[in-house]
Amino acid sequence: MSNLKPLELFSLIIIISIASFVGIGFNVALNISGQDTYLAIIIAFLLGIPSILGFILIFNYEKELSLNFKLQKLFGEVLGTIINYILIIVAFIIGITYMYNLINFTLNHYLDNTPIFIIGLIYLLLIVYTNFKGLTTISRMTFILLIINFVLFMFPLFNLMPKTNIDNLKPLLTNNFNNILKSAFNIVLLTINNIFILLIIPQKRFKNTKKINKYIILAYIISIIILFFISFITLNILGPRLSLFYQDPEYIVLKQVNLFNFLNRIENIISMQWLNGLYISITMIIYYISNSIKKDNDKKIIPVLAGTIVFILSMVIFKNNTIFYNFIMNILPQIRLIAYILFIIICITILIKKKKNNDKSLF
Amino acid sequence: MAKKILVVLLILLLAGCYNYNELNDLAIAVGLGIDKDENGYVVSLEIVNDNKDSTIYSVNGDTLDEAFSNLYSICPKKIFLSHLEVIIYGNNIDNIKDTLDFWARKKDIREDVLVFLSDKKAKDILKATTNSKTIKAFNIKDVATSTYTNLSATKLLTLNELLDTYLNPNKEIVIPIITLINKNLKIKNMAILKDTKVINYLDNTDSVNYNILTNNTKELIINTKNLSTNLNNVSTNIKVKDDLNVYINIKAKGTLIDVKKNLNLNNKEVIAELNNEIEKDIKDNINNTLNKITNSNSDIIGILDNYYKNKYKYYLNIKDDWYNNYFNKLNYHISVNVNLYDKGKSLKVIK
Numbered sequence: 001m002s003n004l005k006p007l008e009l010f011s012l013i014i015i016i017s018i019a020s021f022v023g024i025g026f027n028v029a030l031n032i033s034g035q036d037t038y039l040a041i042i043i044a045f046l047l048g049i050p051s052i053l054g055f056i057l058i059f060n061y062e063k064e065l066s067l068n069f070k071l072q073k074l075f076g077e078v079l080g081t082i083i084n085y086i087l088i089i090v091a092f093i094i095g096i097t098y099m100y101n102l103i104n105f106t107l108n109h110y111l112d113n114t115p116i117f118i119i120g121l122i123y124l125l126l127i128v129y130t131n132f133k134g135l136t137t138i139s140r141m142t143f144i145l146l147i148i149n150f151v152l153f154m155f156p157l158f159n160l161m162p163k164t165n166i167d168n169l170k171p172l173l174t175n176n177f178n179n180i181l182k183s184a185f186n187i188v189l190l191t192i193n194n195i196f197i198l199l200i201i202p203q204k205r206f207k208n209t210k211k212i213n214k215y216i217i218l219a220y221i222i223s224i225i226i227l228f229f230i231s232f233i234t235l236n237i238l239g240p241r242l243s244l245f246y247q248d249p250e251y252i253v254l255k256q257v258n259l260f261n262f263l264n265r266i267e268n269i270i271s272m273q274w275l276n277g278l279y280i281s282i283t284m285i286i287y288y289i290s291n292s293i294k295k296d297n298d299k300k301i302i303p304v305l306a307g308t309i310v311f312i313l314s315m316v317i318f319k320n321n322t323i324f325y326n327f328i329m330n331i332l333p334q335i336r337l338i339a340y341i342l343f344i345i346i347c348i349t350i351l352i353k354k355k356k357n358n359d360k361s362l363f
Numbered sequence: 364m365a366k367k368i369l370v371v372l373l374i375l376l377l378a379g380c381y382n383y384n385e386l387n388d389l390a391i392a393v394g395l396g397i398d399k400d401e402n403g404y405v406v407s408l409e410i411v412n413d414n415k416d417s418t419i420y421s422v423n424g425d426t427l428d429e430a431f432s433n434l435y436s437i438c439p440k441k442i443f444l445s446h447l448e449v450i451i452y453g454n455n456i457d458n459i460k461d462t463l464d465f466w467a468r469k470k471d472i473r474e475d476v477l478v479f480l481s482d483k484k485a486k487d488i489l490k491a492t493t494n495s496k497t498i499k500a501f502n503i504k505d506v507a508t509s510t511y512t513n514l515s516a517t518k519l520l521t522l523n524e525l526l527d528t529y530l531n532p533n534k535e536i537v538i539p540i541i542t543l544i545n546k547n548l549k550i551k552n553m554a555i556l557k558d559t560k561v562i563n564y565l566d567n568t569d570s571v572n573y574n575i576l577t578n579n580t581k582e583l584i585i586n587t588k589n590l591s592t593n594l595n596n597v598s599t600n601i602k603v604k605d606d607l608n609v610y611i612n613i614k615a616k617g618t619l620i621d622v623k624k625n626l627n628l629n630n631k632e633v634i635a636e637l638n639n640e641i642e643k644d645i646k647d648n649i650n651n652t653l654n655k656i657t658n659s660n661s662d663i664i665g666i667l668d669n670y671y672k673n674k675y676k677y678y679l680n681i682k683d684d685w686y687n688n689y690f691n692k693l694n695y696h697i698s699v700n701v702n703l704y705d706k707g708k709s710l711k712v713i714k
């Protein structure tokens with residue numbers, strides 16, 4: 001059934017890439033490269049190119065299969081299943097991190113008197129319900145949310161641009177170049193590499209796949225540009241010290257938005273874009289997990305179970321912010337590295353198979 | 364069945380009735396004063412009753428947090444700090460550092476709240492009956508904004524800027540002072556802090572010069588022997604060199620307000636002389652202010668920060684011994700370029 005549009009994949013890539021930057025990727029990068037983080041994003045653009053090409057390679061391989069079946073075809077049933085389960089565990093961990101980030105952000109800036117359990121439960125119901133509706137609904141909703149997010153991004157961008165102070169980025173390159181490189185690699189691991197969950201969608205589900213590769217590359221470029229502007233504006237306005245001082249500097253900077261001299265105090269409306277992004281990302285992660293496990297697509301119990309596990313574990317593992325920040329700074333990049341290495345292996349295996357079959361087309 | 368349960372659950376959860384706060388149950392705070400006495404901190408909070416009336420609540424506490432908690436023993440409503448406009452430190456607060464973490468951590472205080480120091484008790488400033496608006500916090504904010512916008516004789520110090528300067532090891536804090544004169548609120552220029560303690564004060568001219576040096580002026584009035592002028596578009600560029608030479612380049616445009624002597628304003632040479640007169644006046648005043656700052660041994664202009672940003676290698680050599688060996692040896696080279704581009708309505712002088 002080909003009912004998805006390439007534009008919906010484009011929307012999913014952008015939303016999923018950006019979702020983990022706010023609150024996770026930016027904090028990690030800022031702690032490593034400080035005021036040179038915007039430079040790290042430029043380098044991340046180059047470092048992410050192999051990732052996006054690898055995504056296209058896997059996405060175009062056996063177009064009618066989803067990732068779990070592609071793995072079995074590439075590595076055999078046993079090894080393929082093992083790799084599949086490793087990726088499911090990684091997806092679970094990402095889901096747990098996102099869930100906590102989503103709940104924590106809501107708790108900090110929207111509903112600071114509401115019990116964390118209630119906030120999480122409402123999100124869980126929404127995520128599971130969206131999963132019940134299926135991929136067509138998720139992708140169409142993502143496209144609509146991307147338009148909303150785009151508006152919520154552009155207005156503050158133009159409003160905050162004149163308030164930037166380039167002096168805040170001086171002195172240039174005070175950080176060791178290795179730190180900037182490490183920060184760039186972490187940005188790739190924590191943001192761009194998230195799109196691996198989209199490989200659960202077989203390419204045949206999309207109609208008009210002629211230009212789909214161009215859409216993927218365009219989505220990647222736009223994602224990086226957005227990441228660059230988020231870090232550039234935040235660092236320029238708050239400066240490196242306050243950016244490192246606050247828990248959510250991207251949110252604090254939005255407090256300075258003043259549209260047409262009468263629309264101010266709108267940071268909660270603008271920051272909705274990040275909640276939208278995290279919600280779509282967790283929904284896709286649950287979709288990825290349930291579709292990687294289940295054989296029978298009609299069973300609804302797996303999204304419920306996966307969602308509940310993600311929600312409960314996010315409450316159990318991250319008992320406080322300190323545990324969460326230690327986790328995203330030290331452990332999460334290493335876990336993501338496992339997925340990254342696995343994808344390199346998958347890409348190499350596909351290339352070897354193509355060579356064996358005398359298939360000279362790269363994608 | 365499951366769908367029905369889900370719908371009921373969602374109705375209960377999403378109705379917005381859980382943990383709600385009625386507007387009538389909120390005590391909307393707009394002004395906050397902090398003093399210290401023998402019993403610890405005294406927190407005074409101005410709560411808005413309606414758009415013309417407010418109530419001041421004052422309580423003691425060993426710590427700032429305890430004083431805030433004690434407010435609930437006299438204020439029957441939930442204290443809501445999101446609309447706080449001003450924070451005022453009383454004259455008996457010896458070090459503002461102890462309070463900064465509390466402001467930075469409190470979720471409902473916005474980062475654009477204005478911070479002032481008072482030469483009286485903060486409680487008295489908030490309780491003062493003023494001639495204009497009856498809500499004192501709004502009045503304080505308006506007076507400060509007016510002083511800054513029209514005279515550049517103070518600065519609007521936001522909580523964000525205060526925290527940023529405090530976190531910056533290369534710069535010291537300057538804080539505006541508020542006082543009461545004949546029951547009227549007055550912004551009385553600024554105080555120089557070192558390690559978050561007040562060590563000296565800037566008078567009116569010094570405050571204007573400080574704003575010129577930090578590129579933070581809106582409009583300012585210069586009075587010389589022959590004229591009064593309103594300067595705007597003032598821009599300052601400070602360049603630091605490795606040999607402790609600091610080059611300060613000031614450019615400004617001016618409008619004549621008043622000419623005190625009969626002069627031919629259509630003569631280019633006369634205008635050039637007037638430009639020179641203003642330039643000399645600004646240069647002399649800036650030199651005096653720089654001397655005062657040097658004597659205070661507090662780098663409020665951020666010369667070391669300038670070295671950090673523009674001469675990083677040299678900065679690494681001097682930063683540890685900045686106040687002992689370098690700060691008072693700085694050679695300032697000031698150049699001022701004023702352009703009287705507007706003579707007002709009349710072309711001739713009435714004298």
